[in-house]
Amino acid sequence: MQVGAAGLAYRGRTASIGFVHGPFVRVDVDTKDARVAGTLVEEALALRNAIDVASRQIADLAAIAGGEAAQILEFQVALLDDEDFLEAIFAAIGDGDAADVAWRSALDGQIADYDSAEDEYLKARSSDLADLRDRVINILQGGEGQAPRIPGGAVVCADDLPPSRFLEIDWSAGGGLALLRGSPTSHVAMLARARGIPMVVQLGTIPEIGATALLDGEGATLELDPSAEQLRLFEARRESHRKSRASARAILRRPTASWRGERIKLLINIQSVVDLAHADAQYADGIGLMRTEFLLTDRGGLPDEEAQFGAYDAVLRWADRRPVTIRTFDAGGDKPVSGFTRDDEANPFLGVRGLRLCLARPEIFAVQLRALARAAVRGNLKVMFPMVTSADELEAGRKLFADTVQRLQAEGVAAMLPELGIMVEVPAAALAIATFKAAFFSIGSNDLAQYVLACDRSNGALAPLMDPLHPAVLELIARTAEHGRRAGVSVSLCGDMASDPRCLPALLNCGLRELSVNASALAQIKQTIDRLSSGGGLG
Numbered sequence: 001m002q003v004g005a006a007g008l009a010y011r012g013r014t015a016s017i018g019f020v021h022g023p024f025v026r027v028d029v030d031t032k033d034a035r036v037a038g039t040l041v042e043e044a045l046a047l048r049n050a051i052d053v054a055s056r057q058i059a060d061l062a063a064i065a066g067g068e069a070a071q072i073l074e075f076q077v078a079l080l081d082d083e084d085f086l087e088a089i090f091a092a093i094g095d096g097d098a099a100d101v102a103w104r105s106a107l108d109g110q111i112a113d114y115d116s117a118e119d120e121y122l123k124a125r126s127s128d129l130a131d132l133r134d135r136v137i138n139i140l141q142g143g144e145g146q147a148p149r150i151p152g153g154a155v156v157c158a159d160d161l162p163p164s165r166f167l168e169i170d171w172s173a174g175g176g177l178a179l180l181r182g183s184p185t186s187h188v189a190m191l192a193r194a195r196g197i198p199m200v201v202q203l204g205t206i207p208e209i210g211a212t213a214l215l216d217g218e219g220a221t222l223e224l225d226p227s228a229e230q231l232r233l234f235e236a237r238r239e240s241h242r243k244s245r246a247s248a249r250a251i252l253r254r255p256t257a258s259w260r261g262e263r264i265k266l267l268i269n270i271q272s273v274v275d276l277a278h279a280d281a282q283y284a285d286g287i288g289l290m291r292t293e294f295l296l297t298d299r300g301g302l303p304d305e306e307a308q309f310g311a312y313d314a315v316l317r318w319a320d321r322r323p324v325t326i327r328t329f330d331a332g333g334d335k336p337v338s339g340f341t342r343d344d345e346a347n348p349f350l351g352v353r354g355l356r357l358c359l360a361r362p363e364i365f366a367v368q369l370r371a372l373a374r375a376a377v378r379g380n381l382k383v384m385f386p387m388v389t390s391a392d393e394l395e396a397g398r399k400l401f402a403d404t405v406q407r408l409q410a411e412g413v414a415a416m417l418p419e420l421g422i423m424v425e426v427p428a429a430a431l432a433i434a435t436f437k438a439a440f441f442s443i444g445s446n447d448l449a450q451y452v453l454a455c456d457r458s459n460g461a462l463a464p465l466m467d468p469l470h471p472a473v474l475e476l477i478a479r480t481a482e483h484g485r486r487a488g489v490s491v492s493l494c495g496d497m498a499s500d501p502r503c504l505p506a507l508l509n510c511g512l513r514e515l516s517v518n519a520s521a522l523a524q525i526k527q528t529i530d531r532l533s534s535g536g537g538l539g
């Protein structure tokens with residue numbers, strides 16, 4: 001899209017907000033000529049060596065990056081250690097394939113599987129695999145696999161950028177990321193958000209050249225070689241963003257939010273420890289929802305008890321005495337997990353998912369319950385079950401959990417049963433709320449709206465109908481809040497509408513006093529409550 005005499009502007013999707021004006025640098029991987037293959041033995045040795053070198057490089061990167069970034073790289077290391085996976089590749093070399101050909105075709109197969117997934121989260125995993133494929137091939141072709149030199153503060157542009165390449169770039173002088181493809185749910189997007197690096201994805205085709213660029217992570221635009229007028233407008237947007245962030249963040253530092261004299265608790269939703277790196281997370285009253293499906297899909301398999309315990313314990317340590325609500329695996333529907341969810345269902349959204357699936361696969365559920373029971377003694381942990389329809393399911397889950405605690409204690413392992421609550425996201429649960437003996441309720445308005453309105457939440461064509469402010473949805477929210485008030489049981493809402501300032505008046509009027517929002521929305525929601533309290537509008 002031509003927008004001015006001098007500069008070209010492109011629009012994509014926001015992956016991480018913020019503004020960058022800097023040199024424009026393309027970092028696409030160059031394709032070298034195919035290598036000359038050796039004998040079968042030479043090819044097998046070349047691949048083994050390339051895998052060892054790649055493993056060492058990734059381990060070094062993980063050691064420097066630490067934390068959640070290191071966990072992301074573990075996915076690649078795990079694949080390089082997976083002898084079953086490698087066996088087939090060495091067999092192909094035994095059948096006469098060159099090392100790079102055998103490696104590429106195995107990785108391309110896996111990448112295609114991830115790419116064809118409907119779930120955007122799974123799709124995004126394919127860039128991790130493409131990164132690994134290219135790293136090993138680069139080593140086989142005699143490359144060093146090292147990062148290109150990038151000037152500080154640059155707008156780095158690539159087709160897609162895998163996490164390991166992101167971590168190799170020195171972001172200490174700032175800079176931003178503009179991807180032609182990519183996804184806001186990819187690991188690299190999570191890393192960019194955690195480090196405050198502005199990032200725009202899905203920009204489409206743009207020219208190879210450009211000396212300077214303006215990247216606007218909020219408006220999701222990239223402008224190349226901008227005119228003076230483009231630069232002036234960009235700086236005005238940057239300044240207004242800075243001012244509104246500064247005033248929202250000043251409010252964030254105040255201890256509590258209140259509305260009509262009542263305290264409003266604001267907690268945050270996280271998928272992993274990486275989300276806690278968000279600068280605003282520290283101001284939350286706790287974690288209102290930790291989704292644990294991230295653990296299932298990230299490592300290419302079902303995580304063992306220690307890996308899970310480590311993740312839960314890290315969040316509890318971060319929270320100190322603040323409450324942390326962890327939701328048990330909510331796989332199925334829009335979150336398929338290979339080896340766990342069923343792939344023979346005509347309608348997975350109405351299928352064996354959430355708690356239904358966990359109860360059907362007790363051998364997998366028990367591992368999570370063990371990790372949670374052990375974590376419960378380390379902090380203020382609450383656990384909730386997703387997709388609960390009937391009180392019997394809650395009781396079946398509670399029994400499994402209690403048995404798990406007993407077994408752990410009999411083994412001499414410190415463990416306890418945490419407070420147990422449920423997500424209210426199936427209309428039947430909201431309507432029959434009084435039948436549940438739960439310690440707390442958390443309304444999942446994303447699914448509640450989907451089921452009440454009969455609109456698949458992932459179907460963009462239904463977006464105008466998929467309105468969480470529909471009176472039928474609000475009626476069920478108000479009903480749940482009213483039951484909680486009468487029964488003295490806390491009720492919060494952790495669906496996306498809690499992060500949307502436009503929904504706030506309706507949610508407060510429904511009687512909710514506890515909301516769990518995305519960390520990036522915390523300041524704005526607190527500011528909106530402040531405005532509503534002082535009689536102002538939404539601003």
Ligand code: PEP
Pocket residue numbers: 289291330425443444445446447448494495496
């Ligand atoms: C919800 O359904 O509102 C919710 C918070 O859970 P998820 O979006 O993970 O289904």
Ligand code: MG
Pocket residue numbers: 386425444446447
């Ligand atoms: Mg849900």
